[in-house]
Amino acid sequence: MGTLSSPASKLGWDWERVPGLPRTHYLDNRMYTDEALFNDEKEKIFKAQWKFACHESEVPEPGGYRVINVADTAVAIIRGADNILRAFLNICPHRGAKLLRDVQGTIKGDRTTCFYHHWTFTTAGQCTTIPLPQGYSNEEINADNVHLKAVNLESLHGLVFVNLSSSPSQTLKDFLGSAMEQIEAPLSDLEVFHYHRVVVKANWKLFVETNCEGYHELLHLLNRTTALSQPSYLQRKWLLHPNGHHTFQPANIAYNKLKLGDRGTDTLNGMTPNMHVVTDLFPDVMINVRSTVVRIDSLIPVEPGLTILECRGLGPKSDTETQRRARVKQHNQVWGPMGRNLPEDIWAIETQWANMTAHEYPYSLVAREDNDQATDDSPVRSFYAKWQELTGVSSFDIHAPFKNGVAHEQ
Ligand code: FES
Numbered sequence: 532m533g534t535l536s537s538p539a540s541k542l543g544w545d546w547e548r549v550p551g552l553p554r555t556h557y558l559d560n561r562m563y564t565d566e567a568l569f570n571d572e573k574e575k576i577f578k579a580q581w582k583f584a585c586h587e588s589e590v591p592e593p594g595g596y597r598v599i600n601v602a603d604t605a606v607a608i609i610r611g612a613d614n615i616l617r618a619f620l621n622i623c624p625h626r627g628a629k630l631l632r633d634v635q636g637t638i639k640g641d642r643t644t645c646f647y648h649h650w651t652f653t654t655a656g657q658c659t660t661i662p663l664p665q666g667y668s669n670e671e672i673n674a675d676n677v678h679l680k681a682v683n684l685e686s687l688h689g690l691v692f693v694n695l696s697s698s699p700s701q702t703l704k705d706f707l708g709s710a711m712e713q714i715e716a717p718l719s720d721l722e723v724f725h726y727h728r729v730v731v732k733a734n735w736k737l738f739v740e741t742n743c744e745g746y747h748e749l750l751h752l753l754n755r756t757t758a759l760s761q762p763s764y765l766q767r768k769w770l771l772h773p774n775g776h777h778t779f780q781p782a783n784i785a786y787n788k789l790k791l792g793d794r795g796t797d798t799l800n801g802m803t804p805n806m807h808v809v810t811d812l813f814p815d816v817m818i819n820v821r822s823t824v825v826r827i828d829s830l831i832p833v834e835p836g837l838t839i840l841e842c843r844g845l846g847p848k849s850d851t852e853t854q855r856r857a858r859v860k861q862h863n864q865v866w867g868p869m870g871r872n873l874p875e876d877i878w879a880i881e882t883q884w885a886n887m888t889a890h891e892y893p894y895s896l897v898a899r900e901d902n903d904q905a906t907d908d909s910p911v912r913s914f915y916a917k918w919q920e921l922t923g924v925s926s927f928d929i930h931a932p933f934k935n936g937v938a939h940e941q
């Protein structure tokens with residue numbers, strides 16, 4: 532029998548060389564897999580910027596708390612007896628045990644006690660009791676002197692953000708700028724009615740990318756049928772805001788084309804029937820409003836190839852039982868764990884990740900120029916402009932020198 536062979540000859544596309552593009556239009560795939568860069572991202576992006584924490588409705592009553600993870604740091608959002616929201620490291624100042632051990636709960640009587648040696652704190656972070664205090668000969672160690680470490684917290688339109696920097700360079704309002712304008716009205720008076728987490732075997736940035744380019748709508752049966760099938764849909768524009776945030780202009784979605792019913796009643800404030808808007812906040816938040824429901828996705832990067840995606844569904848606090856039932860159904864049609872789009876997005880990026888780790892595919896293209904319309908890659912490029920500014924790393928070559936905020940060719 533003769534041998535079968537297939538020479539690895541070039542078929543026209545040179546995998547090793549970028550085809551004459553501006554350096555903003557392709558990405559060095561080592562940015563997804565590089566361990567040191569991943570650790571840098573945690574320090575320079577997730578800990579140094581405003582990071583979405585939760586929605587105010589998750590901590591509705593005095594004493595309520597929610598523990599979140601920001602770049603491996605446990606942060607407790609606590610509503611004080613005075614109804615003020617505060618954030619603290621969820622770390623006991625005595626010997627570092629976890630103070631609040633549930634993800635969410637209520638502190639009764641304005642006092643919480645560390646389970647290890649029973650130091651006790653108020654919801655405002657002040658220590659009230661150190662058992663057997665006579666054992667401390669150093670007089671600085673007394674309850675009056677001890678408090679939990681405060682973390683910067685600000686909230687806007689019901690969204691709670693924290694910033695682990697000791698001196699944030701901007702207020703939350705300045706950081707978000709005009710990016711929230713389009714969703715201020717629909718975000719009013721909401722509460723979280725749905726929460727789930729997904730373990731994604733992919734780098735966190737791959738999920739961000741899928742949320743800020745409309746070209747991938749081709750992946751989704753729902754989007755092909757109810758959006759792209761409309762002749763005007765491709766004219767839908769992205770608006771780029773400072774700091775790497777983007778908004779996707781309103782469009783009407785033809786849910787009936789997929790027999791999903793009309794979304795003509797109980798629309799949220801500022802929304803018209805079947806209207807859809809998207810707001811992406813740097814670095815990791817997507818707020819997706821489909822006329823009657825809001826979805827907020829955010830990310831917890833765990834390892835270069837492991838990310839926890841948090842998905843929240845929100846509707847008006849004032850809903851009757853019947854209204855809420857309809858809203859939950861509409862939410863789940865698209866976004867629930869058994870919905871259509873989320874598994875498709877994750878499927879796509881997990882296949883990307885698997886191939887990135889083989890290091891045989893050096894560059895990804897973000898080169899589409901469609902006049903900022905739906906399929907333009909400009910939102911991805913704008914995300915990486917901010918990413919470069921914060922990490923000091925060139926997105927087209929992670930080993931290229933980066934000086935004075937500008938990347939240089941090797
Ligand atoms: S570690 Fe909390 S009281 Fe000792």
Ligand SMILES: [Fe+2]
Pocket residue numbers: 741747751872876
């Ligand atoms: Fe998608």
